[in-house]
Amino acid sequence: MSYLVLARKWRPKTFSEVVGQQHVLRALINGLDQNRLHHAFLFSGTRGVGKTTLARILAKSLNCEQGVSSTPCGECQSCQEVDAGRFVDLIEVDAASRTKVDDTRELLDNVQYAPSRGRYKVYLIDEVHMLSTSSFNALLKTLEEPPPHVKFLFATTDPQKLPVTILSRCLQFNLRRLDITQISEHLADILQKEVIEFEQTALIEIARAADGSMRDALSLLDQAISFGAGKVSSEQIHQMLGSISQQQIHTLMKALIDHDGHDLLQQSHELSAQGRDFNTVLNELLATLQQIATIQLVPNLEHSDDSDYEQLQSLGQKISPEIVQLFYQIALHGKRDLPYAADPKSGFEMTLLRMLSFQPKVIGTKNHVDLTTTVPPVQTQQKSAQNTSTNPRQVHTELEQNAATTEFQQPEPIQPLQVEEPKAVEVTSDVTPVDSASEILNASNWLSTIGSLKLTAFARQLADNSAFIKSEGDKVTLAIAPELAHLANPKAQERLELVLGKHLDQTIKLIFTQNTEQYLTATATLAAEQSEQAKQNQQQAADSIHNDPAIDALKQTFNARIIESSIKPITEDKK
Numbered sequence: 001m002s003y004l005v006l007a008r009k010w011r012p013k014t015f016s017e018v019v020g021q022q023h024v025l026r027a028l029i030n031g032l033d034q035n036r037l038h039h040a041f042l043f044s045g046t047r048g049v050g051k052t053t054l055a056r057i058l059a060k061s062l063n064c065e066q067g068v069s070s071t072p073c074g075e076c077q078s079c080q081e082v083d084a085g086r087f088v089d090l091i092e093v094d095a096a097s098r099t100k101v102d103d104t105r106e107l108l109d110n111v112q113y114a115p116s117r118g119r120y121k122v123y124l125i126d127e128v129h130m131l132s133t134s135s136f137n138a139l140l141k142t143l144e145e146p147p148p149h150v151k152f153l154f155a156t157t158d159p160q161k162l163p164v165t166i167l168s169r170c171l172q173f174n175l176r177r178l179d180i181t182q183i184s185e186h187l188a189d190i191l192q193k194e195v196i197e198f199e200q201t202a203l204i205e206i207a208r209a210a211d212g213s214m215r216d217a218l219s220l221l222d223q224a225i226s227f228g229a230g231k232v233s234s235e236q237i238h239q240m241l242g243s244i245s246q247q248q249i250h251t252l253m254k255a256l257i258d259h260d261g262h263d264l265l266q267q268s269h270e271l272s273a274q275g276r277d278f279n280t281v282l283n284e285l286l287a288t289l290q291q292i293a294t295i296q297l298v299p300n301l302e303h304s305d306d307s308d309y310e311q312l313q314s315l316g317q318k319i320s321p322e323i324v325q326l327f328y329q330i331a332l333h334g335k336r337d338l339p340y341a342a343d344p345k346s347g348f349e350m351t352l353l354r355m356l357s358f359q360p361k362v363i364g365t366k367n368h369v370d371l372t373t374t375v376p377p378v379q380t381q382q383k384s385a386q387n388t389s390t391n392p393r394q395v396h397t398e399l400e401q402n403a404a405t406t407e408f409q410q411p412e413p414i415q416p417l418q419v420e421e422p423k424a425v426e427v428t429s430d431v432t433p434v435d436s437a438s439e440i441l442n443a444s445n446w447l448s449t450i451g452s453l454k455l456t457a458f459a460r461q462l463a464d465n466s467a468f469i470k471s472e473g474d475k476v477t478l479a480i481a482p483e484l485a486h487l488a489n490p491k492a493q494e495r496l497e498l499v500l501g502k503h504l505d506q507t508i509k510l511i512f513t514q515n516t517e518q519y520l521t522a523t524a525t526l527a528a529e530q531s532e533q534a535k536q537n538q539q540q541a542a543d544s545i546h547n548d549p550a551i552d553a554l555k556q557t558f559n560a561r562i563i564e565s566s567i568k569p570i571t572e573d574k575k
């Protein structure tokens with residue numbers, strides 16, 4: 001006996017076996033049981049969500065020899081013929097292959113004749129939007145005065161293309177894509193009945209790949225069964241789909257968050273060696289980023305679908321929502337550009353590296369002074385703290401909600417782009433309000449003014465990298481380095497104008513010049529100043545360690561040496 005594909009073998013034979021689409025089922029069942037069924041239905045929805053299946057069950061319900069009901073017997077000749085796909089009064093037409101008006105005429109000529117075996121003729125016209133205009137006109141005449149023994153079921157993936165005259169004569173239902181749980185549970189049910197072993201995660205991967213279509217899911221399951229020689233496992237599914245596991249995606253995300261380029265490229269090599277499809281990998285990365293963004297921004301949502309909710313949540317805590325959005329955008333572009341890359345692997349790696357270049361670098365996870373013999377960390381901490389407290393100005397850093405930072409014995413190194421606290425310089429608050437920005441903003445107070453503003457990440461980057469040129473009336477001219485010109489995007493600019501305007505209590509219009517000469521001769525930017533400050537702090541911290549007699553004694557006694565890269569300055573708020 002030949003192998004019957006699962007989709008056919010397990011095609012629902014009654015309404016109660018249909019997965020999902022409860023809203024449609026209810027309308028059909030009620031109509032059948034009260035014998036008040038509309039004569040034309042339009043099912044819109046993507047492929048493989050059950051349009052034909054519903055039409056068949058409906059044809060059976062209407063023609064069962066036991067009488068019209070929502071629970072046809074399944075035993076009588078009519079029921080069996082419908083199930084076998086050879087019931088003469090169920091007429092299935094694929095409009096995609098029958099667009100000529102003659103074909104439709106021929107079809108509609110027969111509408112007038114009584115059904116040959118059953119009570120009703122059921123016409124299922126698939127992809128009905130493909131009919132030509134004249135075919136629609138022919139159809140419309142029938143729909144206006146339908147013979148009582150005829151039911152029309154139209155199916156389409158594109159209801160927008162249907163004429164309003166047709167739409168208005170149909171009861172319209174939008175068949176929903178099936179969700180991952182609905183599909184995976186149905187697959188599990190079938191595999192149990194077929195007595196085939198499976199891993200739950202494998203079914204979820206299939207459900208995800210099927211993208212809402214039960215038919216696609218079942219045909220993937222067919223492949224998986226033959227591929228896996230009797231067992232359905234996650235690894236086989238990944239090989240089959242060229243996809244990667246959620247765990248692998250999470251490892252990839254972790255390397256990005258940790259700014260670990262070496263690990264990222266290593267992972268890319270492994271994916272390539274495993275024969276993964278990089279387009280699929282990018283798709284999964286996109287899906288994961290979308291899930292993280294959802295958890296970050298809509299935290300109270302139900303997440304029953306995500307078996308790895310906790311892992312996603314933990315990733316989401318280590319990365320800012322803005323960066324997640326940026327990564328998403330980069331991945332999207334990466335996917336678009338993949339066909340143009342020299343090869344898929346290099347295109348994929350370029351996408352990861354681009355993300356890496358935007359992810360703020362967390363330098364040095366080992367912040368204590370790393371001597372080759374153990375040094376009580378408290379001692380060195382006190383020393384450097386004493387020293388840096390003499391710094392003329394301390395820059396406060398906004399710590400990301402990074403779980404890793406809790407392990408730090410000393411604070412994070414200075415991150416120039418995340419300054420939050422105002423500087424100890426006179427600010428504009430004690431200046432009497434005047435009409436023009438020109439009298440408030442000038443080269444000497446520019447840095448302190450923008451330093452005191454509360455800004456979102458992108459506006460902050462823009463502000464920190466902008467040098468003051470001049471201000472006239474409400475117009476403030478700023479210079480930005482040509483290589484950073486992308487920071488002056490309309491959104492960031494608008495945001496900065498808004499916050500600056502609010503601060504100065506007047507409208508501000510920012511004008512950006514990319515004139516390099518002007519930029520070079522202008523006052524330093526906050527970012528440059530902070531970078532200079534960071535260098536000085538680093539030097540001071542290093543000096544304090546090298547000049548510390550206690551450390552010197554340790555070096556002498558234990559033959560210890562100082563690992564230079566482990567020396568980090570300490571900032572005031574973390575003492």
Ligand SMILES: [Zn+2]
Nearest residue numbers: 064073076079
């Ligand atoms: Zn029957």
